[in-house]
Amino acid sequence: MKKGMWGVGALALVLITGLSVFYRAQVGKKVVTASTSVNGQELPICSVQTGKKQIAYTFELSGTQIGKGQAEQMLQILQQQEIPATFFATPSWIENHRSLAIQICQQGHEIQGLGEQAVCVEQMTAKACRKELRKIRETIGTVTEEPCVFFRIPGGEYNNEVLRTIYACGSYPVAWSVDSMDWKEYEASELVRQLLQSCTIRDGEILRFHGEGENTGEMVKLLHPRLKEEGYEAVTVSQMVYKDRYRMTTDGRQIPEKSK
Structure with a gap:
């Protein structure tokens, strides 16, 4: 190889190394040793085969204004029912409700990332996804020292590029297996009846609610009292989801890989 070519090669190696370090600093480490796709289709985590009667209550908090009294009532109910919950919050919600976000964490719940409603997944590029994840991590880091490693896109719409980017950034895309449909203008008792009638609850279900x-x-x-009577225990998403050594089923269920 000519002397000039050696110089070009060395420069290219420096640039690649530098970009790799910059990328790692911006988005974090890649998720390891897990099969996150089925037949080439990437999947978000919708439920988990835990082998235990565990369920995860998740609540979405977007930029919509939520009354202080309403939030405090929700936290009081969770405390009374002994439910540790996972709140998926947008950066704008945390910025608008910083004191409530801190209260959520102080009460033993966790806050994870929710994409902004304005973001359309079909138009989201890998670059935009990385930017969104970085913004969420920075914002959540202002109210809790617990790491933000789980990410949810509003509406649960994902594509392969977005999902691969989330995994590559060291995060886990989390959807849900049971939708409470709490946005419907029905009485709470009717919503519970419909949920239990339409769903067969199993271990590792991730329940979706709106804050x-x-x-x-x-x-x-x-x-919750009805599920508790059946032996179910509420845990956070962090306590339930496998970080590595798992495979996915077509319905987004995590299955742990058996140790060899």
Whole structure:
């Protein structure tokens, strides 16, 4: 190889190394030793085969204004029911409700990332996704020292590029397996009846609620005692989801790989 070519090669190696370090600093380490796709289709985590009667209550908090009294009522119900919950919050919600976000963490719940409603997944590039994840991590880091490693896109719409980017950034895309439909203008008792009638609850279900739902608190208050009678224990998403050595099924269920 000519002397000039050696110089070009060395420069290229320096640039690649530098970009790699910059990328790692910006988005974090890649998720390891897990099969996150089925037949080439990347999948978000919707439920987990835990082998235990565990369920995870998740609440979405977007930029929509939520009354202080309404939030405090929800936190009181969770405390009374002994439910540790996972709140998926947008950066704008945390910025608008910083004191509530701190209160959520102080009460033993966790806050993870929720994409901004304005972001359309079909138009989101890998670059935009990395920017969104970075913003969420920085914002959540202002209210809790617990790491933000789980990310949810509003509406649960994902594509392969976005999912691969989330995994590559050291995060885990989390959707849900049971939708409470708490946005419907029904009484809480009717919502609970419909949920239990339409779903067969199994271990590792991830339940989706909205933090600003008018009947959400009352719905949780009615639902959890019934699940508790059946032996189910509420845990956070962090306590339930496998970080590595798992495979996915077509319905987004994590299955742990057996140790060899």
